[in-house]
Amino acid sequence: MKLPPITNGFEIVYKKPDTLTDTPMHYCPGCGHGVVHRVLMEVVDEMKIQDKTIGVAPVGCSVFAYNYMNVDMQEAAHGRATAVATGIKRVLPDRFVFTYQGDGDLAAIGTGETVHTVNRGENILIVFINNGVYGMTGGQMAPTTLLGMKTTTSPYGREAASAGFPLKITNLITQLPGALYVTRQAVHEPNAVRRLKKAVRLAFEYQLLKKGTCFIEVVSNCPSGWKMTPQESNKWMEENMFPMYPLGDLKVPSQTMN
Amino acid sequence: MSFSSSVVQLRSGNQMMAEGAIQAGCKFFAGYPITPATGIFKTMIDLLPANAGVALSAPDEISAIAYCIGASMRGFKTMTATSGPGWSLMIESVQYALMTETPLVVALVQRLGPSTGGATQGGQGDVLLAEFCTSGGYTLPVLCPTNAKECFELTILAFTWSEILRMPVILLSDKETGMTVESIDYSTLSNATSQNRPSNFAFRDYGEFQKEQRKGTYYIDALQEIPTFAPVGGDRKVTATGSAHDKQGKLQKNSPETIDMLIHLEEKLRWRHDDFSLVNMDLQESAKTLVISYGITSRAAKDAVGAARNVGHAVSSLVIQSLFPIPVKKLAQALDGIERVVVVEENMHGLYRSVLERYCNGQRVQGVNKIGAMITPKEILNAILG
Numbered sequence: 353m354k355l356p357p358i359t360n361g362f363e364i365v366y367k368k369p370d371t372l373t374d375t376p377m378h379y380c381p382g383c384g385h386g387v388v389h390r391v392l393m394e395v396v397d398e399m400k401i402q403d404k405t406i407g408v409a410p411v412g413c414s415v416f417a418y419n420y421m422n423v424d425m426q427e428a429a430h431g432r433a434t435a436v437a438t439g440i441k442r443v444l445p446d447r448f449v450f451t452y453q454g455d456g457d458l459a460a461i462g463t464g465e466t467v468h469t470v471n472r473g474e475n476i477l478i479v480f481i482n483n484g485v486y487g488m489t490g491g492q493m494a495p496t497t498l499l500g501m502k503t504t505t506s507p508y509g510r511e512a513a514s515a516g517f518p519l520k521i522t523n524l525i526t527q528l529p530g531a532l533y534v535t536r537q538a539v540h541e542p543n544a545v546r547r548l549k550k551a552v553r554l555a556f557e558y559q560l561l562k563k564g565t566c567f568i569e570v571v572s573n574c575p576s577g578w579k580m581t582p583q584e585s586n587k588w589m590e591e592n593m594f595p596m597y598p599l600g601d602l603k604v605p606s607q608t609m610n
Numbered sequence: 611m612s613f614s615s616s617v618v619q620l621r622s623g624n625q626m627m628a629e630g631a632i633q634a635g636c637k638f639f640a641g642y643p644i645t646p647a648t649g650i651f652k653t654m655i656d657l658l659p660a661n662a663g664v665a666l667s668a669p670d671e672i673s674a675i676a677y678c679i680g681a682s683m684r685g686f687k688t689m690t691a692t693s694g695p696g697w698s699l700m701i702e703s704v705q706y707a708l709m710t711e712t713p714l715v716v717a718l719v720q721r722l723g724p725s726t727g728g729a730t731q732g733g734q735g736d737v738l739l740a741e742f743c744t745s746g747g748y749t750l751p752v753l754c755p756t757n758a759k760e761c762f763e764l765t766i767l768a769f770t771w772s773e774i775l776r777m778p779v780i781l782l783s784d785k786e787t788g789m790t791v792e793s794i795d796y797s798t799l800s801n802a803t804s805q806n807r808p809s810n811f812a813f814r815d816y817g818e819f820q821k822e823q824r825k826g827t828y829y830i831d832a833l834q835e836i837p838t839f840a841p842v843g844g845d846r847k848v849t850a851t852g853s854a855h856d857k858q859g860k861l862q863k864n865s866p867e868t869i870d871m872l873i874h875l876e877e878k879l880r881w882r883h884d885d886f887s888l889v890n891m892d893l894q895e896s897a898k899t900l901v902i903s904y905g906i907t908s909r910a911a912k913d914a915v916g917a918a919r920n921v922g923h924a925v926s927s928l929v930i931q932s933l934f935p936i937p938v939k940k941l942a943q944a945l946d947g948i949e950r951v952v953v954v955e956e957n958m959h960g961l962y963r964s965v966l967e968r969y970c971n972g973q974r975v976q977g978v979n980k981i982g983a984m985i986t987p988k989e990i991l992n993a994i995l996g
Contacts (some may be wrong), residue, residue, distance in 0.1 A: 354622075411695075429695070430670075488729075490645075492652075493667050505651065506655075507656060515666075537799060
């Protein structure tokens with residue numbers, strides 16, 4: 353009989369997922385990346401698909417994702433994550449393939465790849481971390497930056513007249529017939545994390561249907577880029593990011609598969 | 611333009627490139643974040659609007675350079691800045707600018723490659739990627755500063771070269787030169803601005819200009835001539851294409867005139883070759899060894915040359931700022947009486963050395979090379995004395 357693991361007389365009811373490595377994360381304190389990484393790997397653990405999962409990370413803060421997610425991980429050229437994932441999925445259709453991209457990667461330099469990957473209905477999961485700035489290079493304006501938001505390259509706040517409007521690319525790709533499941537989630541509080549986990553679980557399971565692309569936007573924070581404490585950044589995100597990027601499902605499979 | 615009342619300021623090479631661009635009359639900049647070139651982008655965003663210019667954030671490097679080409683076709687002096695991965699994306703449009711004879715300055719702040727490489731690790735590995743990025747191997751001017759002050763001066767020069775040659779000019783910096791903060795004494799900086807492209811703006815007699823321009827957007831009498839620039843959105847039709855074209859700017863396959871125009875793209879620079887060379891020569895008459903360096907490694911080379919002379923070893927130094935076109939005459943002058951050439955560069959197997967070798971007749975050429983770290987004066991000294 354296998355006994356449950358016991359530590360100092362306490363039963364373990366919550367622990368780091370086995371598929372998340374022990375490597376200390378390089379992400380800044382309060383950043384949402386760590387939580388999203390964990391949620392992804394918890395689902396991989398629960399579905400027992402570690403050996404069947406392949407991730408593609410891009411250029412950006414998640415260049416080191418392979419250090420933390422103990423599945424096959426590729427870092428693609430900037431913006432090309434879904435294109436590399438397409439190649440992998442086409443030759444390994446029985447694997448679970450996901451990309452993990454920031455807003456600069458997915459919604460700026462990779463916009464073309466994003467649109468065409470979803471339009472083809474590639475059977476992959478696209479995880480899109482939207483924090484409204486380029487984090488890795490030091491907080492420059494991204495397509496998703498809010499109007500009026502100050503960044504190093506919009507020092508007086510983003511103006512629509514010169515820099516356009518925040519790009520709601522998730523809404524854009526929802527319109528494409530290749531999109532199977534599109535949802536927008538967050539990780540700023542425990543309930544949100546649980547909802548994200550449900551979404552990730554669904555998205556992985558939907559890959560088995562081979563009916564189209566799953567797309568999960570995670571509205572996240574960037575305490576360093578926003579020049580805020582983690583708590584301030586979560587509050588600011590709720591007050592400013594969520595009205596522009598409201599949480600919830602944008603498309604669920606029942607609408608598509610009728 | 612005023613930066614501060616104080617004369618001496620701390621500035622990075624990237625900042626000085628941006629300030630140089632503004633003094634040169636640059637009125638349009640587009641960029642995309644990439645370490646270690648972001649400082650130029652950021653500084654232009656900060657300074658250009660206040661200097662009656664336009665600074666734009668692009669969704670990627672392909673767009674950034676294309677924005678610049680569009681603005682330059684109207685007559686604006688334009689610039690973009692990137693590093694290796696972004697340069698790779700820009701190459702198609704660099705060729706388009708060459709083909710359409712559109713002036714443009716591109717700052718390429720090198721980092722360790724290939725691919726994403728090392729974003730925060732310097733290198734000098736893009737020398738040949740910068741120069742030989744065109745189908746056909748056209749000569750593109752490549753200027754390479756060694757410090758923050760030269761970043762300022764060479765940027766102004768890059769604008770002049772790109773304007774009068776009507777072609778893209780590359781400012782080849784590197785992470786150390788671009789991001790190291792140094793003291794800049796503004797009182798020692800030149801007040802010069804850059805020259806303007808030969809254009810109808812400059813024509814005294816507009817009627818005469820129109821008469822000439824009726825002959826075509828790229829009308830020239832001899833292959834080495836620079837066609838007079840006419841802006842898009844002006845009062846006469848302008849036709850430009852990245853396809854092979856005749857003097858009218860119209861797509862042609864391989865008519866004799868079209869082939870002439872392709873030869874002209876190289877000939878206009880080749881004919882003026884000697885006007886476009888810039889080096890720092892520090893020659894010793896009795897020296898049998900010549901150290902050739904460029905960019906950040908020339909600063910270590912300078913130390914090494916000084917140390918060698920201190921121990922009584924005669925040695926000459928040639929720091930090349932205009933990497934391309936290769937300053938052949940000045941190189942020949944420096945090679946006079948030399949038996950051994952040491953080429954110092956922070957890349958794996960001597961990229962610039964590989965193109966210099968054919969100009970070294972009879973001299974033994976050796977390299978001091980390294981990747982992943984700066985070359986030290988000691989390593990160069992060992993090569994000089996060895």
